[in-house]
Amino acid sequence: MPEEEKILSKLKTFILSYCPISNEAFQLVANIAEFQKLERNEVLLSMGQVSKKLYYIHNGALIAYFTDAHGNTYNKNIFMEDHFAGSTVSALLNTPSEFTLQAIEDTSVLCLNHQQYKKLIYSNEELKNFYIAYLEKNWVIEKEQREISIVMQDASTRYEKLLNKYPDIDKRIPLQHIASNLGITPTQLSRIRKKLKEK
Secondary structure (H helix, E strand, C coil): CCCHHHHHHHHHHHHHHHCCCCCHHHHHHHHHHEHHHHHHEEEEEEEEEEECCCEEEECCCCEEEECCCCEEEEEEECCCCCEEEEHHHHHHHHCCCHHHHHHHECCCEEEEHHHHHHHHHHHHHHHHHHHHHHHHHHHHHHHHHHHCCCCCCHHHHHHHHHHCCCHHHHHHHHHHHHHHCCCCHHHHHHHHHHHHHCC
């Protein structure tokens, strides 16, 4: 099976994990999907650029980060396999993205034109149901849990939860990005990792 077909098959399984979808409805998504291979450090979306695409990650990893006026970089999010990545706010409001989206390792994605994807959602009930279910889980439930954990849980607990979700993340993603994502310094993360190894 060609790689594009494998990725489309994986995307369908991913959508089905949220809600039922017919072959006909899925084909609408497949028709607008474009396969893209990214090299490590390749930028998909630059800060200040209007987002036009949504990316489904087949394998690899992307990071979203922003840089302040002093040149300090902050990690907003880490996206791994079986996730959508992109600047939803930029695409919805047609405004410049407030972060950069970059491949942190060699990555294969399916690109969906955001405008075409939104038209499909508005015109197809099954795709609309998936869109709602995905937003609820990833942008409502997980976002709220993350916000609460940053305030209520210590950094060690947050790191262990991240490892439970992505067991090999510390072998794939540079530690400075993980530390920034957790809201701590690389030195603090090194201490946490050392303590966990001593357990």
